[in-house]
Amino acid sequence: MDISRRNFVRIAGVSTAVGVAGCTGNGGNGGDDTVPGEDYPAIDEWLTETEVGDADDTYEGTLLDRRDSDTLTIETGAAGNGGNFAYAPSAVLVSTGTEIEWSWTGEGNPHNVEAEPDDQLGESDYEFSSGEAVGGSGVQFTYTMDTAGIALYHCEPHLSLGMKGGIAVE
Structure with missing residues (x-):
């Protein structure tokens, strides 16, 4: 081995x-390379919030600490929220300059990635969109986290199921 x-x-x-x-x-x-969600209250609130979509049932109250990585892949359509309606990981901490790639699993389609501050508790420092929801595996959306802050995002078709994510950028 x-x-x-x-x-x-x-x-x-x-x-x-x-x-x-x-x-x-x-x-x-x-x-286990995690940090407490309470250290990032906007992300913690977004992922447990039920007034805007449902809470993300895959969120365990911690952010995966990946500040030592230049790139990170987030599965889109991972198991969770009553089917394949989750991002994995749903909460992550990265360094400024990290390239995030959302990669569709082909399950629970169609999906997209939307960071819209006005629709996400007014707490997101980032605004981006992968475009209209699409299905299939092999679909990818890439975005570089170029400034310190918080990115809250969701899948438009599955927001009501809790398909949400959060990224803290330091």
């Missing part, structure tokens, strides 16, 4: 965290 250095470090870190759980007293996240 060929293990990359990164996977070895991740496995060793998880093993160490499991071995010393409760002994460090640092309140860490056990090496």
Whole structure:
């Protein structure tokens, strides 16, 4: 089995965290590369909000921390919200300059990606659109997160089901 250095470090870190759980007293996240959603209240509110669409049932109250990545792929049409009506991951933290690629799974079609600040609690610092909702696998929409802020987005046809996402950019 060929293990990359990164996977070895991740496995060793998880093993160490499991071995010393409760002994460090640092309140860490056990090496799972997440940050609390409460650190980003606009994203936390957007993904749990039910006055604008439904809450995203895939959101577990944390953002996946990917500040060390230059690119990130978000699955569009991932399992969740009563079918394939989710983005995966739905909440993420990235660095300025990160290129985000939303990639359609081919499930739960049609989908799109819409960041419209006026429709998203007035909290989104970004405005972008993949265009009209389309179906199929292999569809992609790419956007570079070029300034610090918050991007709240949704799928127009599936907003009522909770198909929402949030990106914190630092």
